[in-house]
Amino acid sequence: MILDGMSGRVEKNYPLHKLSTWRIGGPAETVYWPETIEDLLKVWQRAQAREIPVRLIGRGSNVLFPDEGLSGITLVSTSLRGISWGDHSVRVEAGYTLARLAQEAGELGWSGLEFARGIPGSIGGAIMMNAGAHGGEISSCVLSVSTLWADGSIKKLKRDEFEFAYRFCSLRGHAWVLEAHLKFKAGEREQILQDMREYLTKRTANQPLELPNAGSVFRNPPGHSAGRLIEAAGWKGRSIGGAKVSEKHANFIVNTGLATSSDVLALIEAIKTDIQLKYDISLQTEIESILTARVNRRRDV
Numbered sequence: 001m002i003l004d005g006m007s008g009r010v011e012k013n014y015p016l017h018k019l020s021t022w023r024i025g026g027p028a029e030t031v032y033w034p035e036t037i038e039d040l041l042k043v044w045q046r047a048q049a050r051e052i053p054v055r056l057i058g059r060g061s062n063v064l065f066p067d068e069g070l071s072g073i074t075l076v077s078t079s080l081r082g083i084s085w086g087d088h089s090v091r092v093e094a095g096y097t098l099a100r101l102a103q104e105a106g107e108l109g110w111s112g113l114e115f116a117r118g119i120p121g122s123i124g125g126a127i128m129m130n131a132g133a134h135g136g137e138i139s140s141c142v143l144s145v146s147t148l149w150a151d152g153s154i155k156k157l158k159r160d161e162f163e164f165a166y167r168f169c170s171l172r173g174h175a176w177v178l179e180a181h182l183k184f185k186a187g188e189r190e191q192i193l194q195d196m197r198e199y200l201t202k203r204t205a206n207q208p209l210e211l212p213n214a215g216s217v218f219r220n221p222p223g224h225s226a227g228r229l230i231e232a233a234g235w236k237g238r239s240i241g242g243a244k245v246s247e248k249h250a251n252f253i254v255n256t257g258l259a260t261s262s263d264v265l266a267l268i269e270a271i272k273t274d275i276q277l278k279y280d281i282s283l284q285t286e287i288e289s290i291l292t293a294r295v296n297r298r299r300d301v
Ligand SMILES: Cc1cc2nc3c(=O)[nH]c(=O)nc-3n(C[C@H](O)[C@H](O)[C@H](O)COP(=O)(O)OP(=O)(O)OC[C@H]3O[C@@H](n4cnc5c(N)ncnc54)[C@H](O)[C@@H]3O)c2cc1C
Pocket: 021, 055, 056, 057, 058, 059, 060, 061, 062, 063, 077, 094, 118, 119, 120, 121, 122, 123, 124, 125, 126, 127, 128, 129, 130, 131, 132, 133, 175, 176, 177, 178, 207, 209, 213, 214, 215, 216, 288
């Protein structure tokens, strides 16, 4: 068995909706929370050798899981929380909580991650999405990342050896982030903490945090706000099944209780078609849709 001898939690036939802030998704054949990077690598190698599908998620705040569930192994990085502080810098494993790191750096008077207070992702997920808000992005703090590639190689890449753009990282789909080395600027502790409090207040006022969601669904097209376009097209409050365009923020789709992945995808497609027709603008999704449907294979995970 692939997970024999591994440290950390293992669950079989686990509801994926528990791993997603959208609270959507069918059963995962196997879910594993590795406690060390060595264990993550071992499982990855064993899965490759037996051709078992394997994927890595963080805090599930930017993913839409399929209703049919997922076969193979779903790795969750959230127990990989090793951290080592340097001088205005930190080495941190992929599963560490972004918002917590932002708060801890702020307490030290270190500036750079203020924007991240209130973003419910992991460091690995934040790097893959180049998470950002309020004019800041995680890319501006990255010095280097340790990565695992499809051929099994582990590479430490400096910031100039891969690319970031708006909600884009060139590693996405090619490598897993195991650990990151981040830098900060010297700042004014009280000012940093004050900025973070204000950002949190704005989020509570403008975002439908009372219902399950995955943040902004669409990227802002160049020169436009996706939320304003969707609102102007009359989508606020409209729903398909249990998925509804938030009344508070038109770029958020909320789960009103029993939303399925199909409901969300149907709503996304309807909005995209309408915006294309009305404004000749092609909306692109920001969320990641993990749609490797359940396949039945004869092998023992
Ligand atoms: C209420 C709310 C507000 C939000 N606000 C913002 C915001 O202001 N700005 C913003 O940018 N985002 C925002 N988001 C979206 C989300 O929180 C970020 O994109 C976050 O960085 C995703 O991290 P995660 O750990 O949840 O990633 P997940 O959702 O777990 O994964 C996202 C993708 O990254 C991949 N991935 C995860 N970890 C790794 C890894 N270690 N190595 C390789 N691939 C990996 C996954 O396979 C998946 O494809 C918001 C979400 C919510 C629910």
